[in-house]
Amino acid sequence: MIRYLLSNDLPRSRVLSTLLIALVITLALAPLLFPGAKALAVAAKILVFVLLVASYDLLLGYTGIVSFAHTMFFGIGAYSVAIACSRLGPSWTSIGIGLVGSIAASLALALLIGLFSLRVRAIFFAMLTLAVASAFQTLASQLSEWTGGEDGLSFRTPEVLSAAAQWRDTPLQGLGFTVSADGRLLAYWGLFVIVCVAFLLLLRIVNSPFGRVLQAIRENPFRAEAIGYQTVIYRTLSVVISALFATLAGALMALWLRYNGPDTSLSFELMLDVLLVVVIGGMGTMYGAWIGSALFLLAQNYLQALMQSLVKPLADGVAMIGGTGPLADVLRWAVGLMGPDRWLLWLGVLFVLSVYHFPEGVVGRLRRF
Amino acid sequence: MSAPLLSLAGVQTHIGTYHILHGVDLEVPSGRVTMLLGRNGAGKTTCLRTIMQHWRRSGGSIHFEGVDLAPLRPSEVARLGIAYVPENMGIFGGLTVRENLLLAARSAQNDAQIDRDRLNRIFEQFPALERFWQSPAGSLSGGQKQMLAIARALIEPRRLLLIDEPSKGLAPAIVETMIAALDRARQEGTTILLVEQNLEVARRLGDFYAVMDNGRIVHQGAMSALVSDPELQTRLLGFTLGNDDGPTRH
């Protein structure tokens, strides 16, 4: 049964399986395990990221295509839902319209991008997607009438998903605290279920004959072509499918946050984050999306505080000793490098090391045990 | 006979998973022309490229004047005095004939520093190069490009020339020119290792021969011995080299 669900693509490692199961269960029960809004917010973000990263893994890890336009599709999904709910009111129909609209837009754009990639080389393609994504980002902030510009759009979602809508009179029992059984819980669990289903679908896709052809093309496009596969079509399909899943992830995120803005969905920083997570988690593994997203978001939200508390005594110490002068400046700077603001630096270093030394990422490493 | 200038012992080369050279033992005597013969796919080009270190050997050893070539970069191999003329000639089409030759003349920073005598000799042997001195090399005909490729190997004195199928697709008149130029080089003491399928060229230029098949040298010896033994020719090559009328297929 499990084999069937996972499309025969098992984690293949005791450690990995344990970690994954623990992670999934923790996420499933998150509202009951951690009090407070922040924990739930992080958990939801992890789920959205999993879907976003997994869809990118299909493109980068399995098909070998580097694209910087992935967050553009994410943004399309988010903005469509946001715009629909803002303009047409918070109802399931408007969400539906938004979804359909975003799917159509993503489909069209992805086809365009995919087919255009025929005429240009891989490097060109990467640069092109960078340019296109950039333009899209500018467009979004300039069409502020529709998109809310730099400030973004806040909107309401259907009543049933809101905090006011109680679906149970008595609150749920969590780990030493109670949680009111409201719409937010429903929203979270809805998000969880959809992400899991979508992920399993992606697993099914990469393990299908289609997925195998993609991997063959990634390994040796000439040979694949020689055998008779029209790499063009497969690559385009890969671009389209990954774009659609990213769009879905965007829509889900917008629904959860009840807000969307250029920074939350379209920024280049987000694209880099996705890239980092895919590589560190493990390209071409799918499971890497879970591990990577969890590691990344936990680090982003909790590690900084940790580093802050660790680094502060060091910084104070340096301040006491140092005084003024260039040596003190250098020391202060060096300590500052380990501060929470610079965590992206270390992530970048980890990323470079991963590409260089562990191309299979965390998952690959775990599988070696 | 003096010690060989170049010797390969048990050289193996893999390209990816393909095992091309299966233990090549070859000795190239100094100051002579050695012909490397064999059918397509026997590994002749791979042999030359391995000597130049464009492809690393996976086994065996290569020595040039006693120097082990294996740890060297191709540019270092070239600087030992080895000139390589690849099968595709390696002409820089966007550069002029002049610039192509200037590049090949390592010791020259500009035209004026190119050895005048050698350049004039090249112009004598290959008049087209003088005519098209300032023209882009890409606009030359195939035969002229081949002349340029050979000229690049002759513009400065070199100890060893590695030449890969220079006569392929060339008109007989041009082949004559080429034979004359290489012969001249041989007379000056340059050693040549020449891969050829044109047996006419082989017969006229070669002092020694080595036949390759399936990544190994299956036979080597003096060209005179091969020429005078039609049975050996048939056995090794499927042709007889014939006389001045050309080879006869059997």
Place this chain on the structure above:
Amino acid sequence: MAQPDTESSWKLPQTRVDPLLWGLVPLLAGLALVAVGSPSTWLTLTVAGLAMGMMLFMIASGLTLVFGLMDVLNFGHGVFIATGAFIATTVLGPTGFGAPGGWLLVPQWHLQIAAVMVAILVAMAATGMLGLVFERLFVRPVYGQHLKQILITMGGMIVIEELIKSIWGTQQIPLPLPEALRGAFIFGDAAIERFRLLAVLIGLIVLAVLMVILGRTKIGLLVRAGVEDREMVESLGYPVRRLFIGVFVAGSALAGLGGVLWGMYQQTITPQIGAQVNVLIFIVIIIGGLGSIMGSFVAALLVGLMGNYTGFLAPKLALFSNIALMVAILIWRPEGLRPVTKIR
């Protein structure tokens, strides 16, 4: 010395005239004149566009040569722009060496100019060295693997940008123009900013120097040959690896120069400046054809002009216009304006 034969008198390749290529810039300018209407506005816009184009060219030239020569695409090239710009702020700004309050406030204009020149030299030296380190750490390990190159050079950019932030902070830093370079020359109705003229001038000098080096020195010959067939250059006895490092460092230094000028053009600098210009640079080298200096020159001018013209005519479409331009050119010539025909 040999004389060229009269029946095959070719011009030297460097100046081989490609009318289609050179006609593009006047064509665009002409169309803009029609669209803009007023000649004085057009003149201002055109000079601004040319200035921007020159800066883009300086930055892109290194990148395109590096790709042409070694098939290496440095997605982190923008980092040299940022470094150059930030170093300029340090040299010229209030905390700069020497003058209290910064060199830009010194009254004598020739000292101001000198200070700018010093800033440029320091920035170029620093970015050149950074280029050396960058090549060693982020480029050399992944020669020949395009996918990894894209990823690693991006990673390198992230790391260095974070280091920049750690030194200079994350806020905007102003880089005002010195008094001597402010203001404009007035021609009738048109105002042509002094700084922009300087940028155009420097750009032309850089172009001239590049052309001379590439066309008339042996090193330049090696680079041109290497772009076509680096294996053959290696076979002729020249260590291509070293050549490449040299080109990489030179390209980084040029990007640093471009960064200083860009910073002064924008008058404020943020750490994201590198990533922002990156996109424009990629558009330029795609349009120009990877590996071609002339191609990227024309492309840079086109992009600069296009950006300024649409910035005036239809501001919301500015970035799109460049992409539209790129798509249009690619449809016409899929390998760019002047692709280099590579053998290997």
